[in-house]
Amino acid sequence: MKSSFLAHGKVILIGEHSVVYGYDAIALPIKALNIRTTVEASTIMWMDTKQYHGPLADAPSSYDGLKYVVATLCQKAEANEQLKIIYTGEIPIERGLGSSATVALGTAEALNEYFQLKLTHAEIMAITNHAEMINHGKASGLDAATVSSDNLVYFNTKDGAQKLDNKLGATLLIMDTGQLGNTKEAVTMVRNEYDQSAKVKNDIARLGELTKLVKTAWLKKDAPATGSYFDEAQVILASLGLSTDRINQLQKIAQANGALGFKLSGGGLGGVVIALCTNQKVAEKIAHESQALIDNYWIEQI
Numbered sequence: 001m002k003s004s005f006l007a008h009g010k011v012i013l014i015g016e017h018s019v020v021y022g023y024d025a026i027a028l029p030i031k032a033l034n035i036r037t038t039v040e041a042s043t044i045m046w047m048d049t050k051q052y053h054g055p056l057a058d059a060p061s062s063y064d065g066l067k068y069v070v071a072t073l074c075q076k077a078e079a080n081e082q083l084k085i086i087y088t089g090e091i092p093i094e095r096g097l098g099s100s101a102t103v104a105l106g107t108a109e110a111l112n113e114y115f116q117l118k119l120t121h122a123e124i125m126a127i128t129n130h131a132e133m134i135n136h137g138k139a140s141g142l143d144a145a146t147v148s149s150d151n152l153v154y155f156n157t158k159d160g161a162q163k164l165d166n167k168l169g170a171t172l173l174i175m176d177t178g179q180l181g182n183t184k185e186a187v188t189m190v191r192n193e194y195d196q197s198a199k200v201k202n203d204i205a206r207l208g209e210l211t212k213l214v215k216t217a218w219l220k221k222d223a224p225a226t227g228s229y230f231d232e233a234q235v236i237l238a239s240l241g242l243s244t245d246r247i248n249q250l251q252k253i254a255q256a257n258g259a260l261g262f263k264l265s266g267g268g269l270g271g272v273v274i275a276l277c278t279n280q281k282v283a284e285k286i287a288h289e290s291q292a293l294i295d296n297y298w299i300e301q302i
């Protein structure tokens with residue numbers, strides 16, 4: 001008996017960090033980035049990923065979220081069977097692309113099917129979100145909501161995920177700086193500032209407003225306005241200490257080559273950046289000019 005589940009990655013368009021404080025955020029599922037989780041019987045509890053291959057019990061602490069998912073599902077199934085859990089495909093880790101939520105969701109779904117537990121979507125999401133809390137300290141649930149959605153997600157912690165399925169009529173360039181971000185560290189850093197500074201509280205509130213403005217512009221298919229809100233968000237995220245020299249250099253290249261807007265995406269301190277472009281040609285030109293500073297890039301029509 002074998003079961004498997006394919007889960008995809010995501011990129012945050014706007015509202016990272018402020019979403020942790022209850023404000024709105026918008027995130028896009030990225031189907032081109034995905035990981036398949038396969039569960040099969042084994043002689044020992046075994047975990048097989050690009051980063052780690054060995055007994056689950058010996059996996060490093062970065063696997064604590066996954067250990068929780070496996071333990072919870074096995075407990076619900078009252079299973080004492082040993083398993084091998086294999087991950088194929090790749091989403092670069094610590095880049096803001098949702099790799100941890102993808103593997104947590106994939107593991108919960110694959111084990112749900114393997115044990116025929118018939119857990120509801122809400123139960124699977126609760127387990128995935130808890131794993132994200134273990135991974136990231138304080139997680140808003142945005143990543144888990146987006147990696148389990150087929151549509152653009154409009155999200156806040158109170159109402160959860162809502163569909164925003166209109167097209168903006170533009171091209172999104174996603175570039176991987178190759179620098180490892182650290183979501184837990186970034187969220188903690190902003191939280192410490194938030195608790196002490198009225199300016200940071202205002203910055204976070206403005207990020208929340210920018211999300212609402214992007215939604216309005218999106219519904220009007222106003223890509224230039226959306227781009228200008230991305231630029232403003234980048235100024236705020238940089239002032240919170242979340243940008244890097246490389247991100248700033250990429251911003252200059254994007255601006256010099258016609259991007260409508262540019263920002264980091266996800267926790268920051270590295271990871272991916274996004275450039276909003278009028279069309280594919282502009283996106284390809286920016287990616288080409290940026291090649292010395294990036295590991296990889298993806299283009300999405302939005």
Ligand SMILES: C[C@@](O)(CCO)CC(=O)[O-]
Pocket residue numbers: 012015016017018019020096136138139140141142143183187266267
């Ligand atoms: C930085 C953050 O807003 C996004 C991480 O992808 C954290 C969260 O929403 O849990």
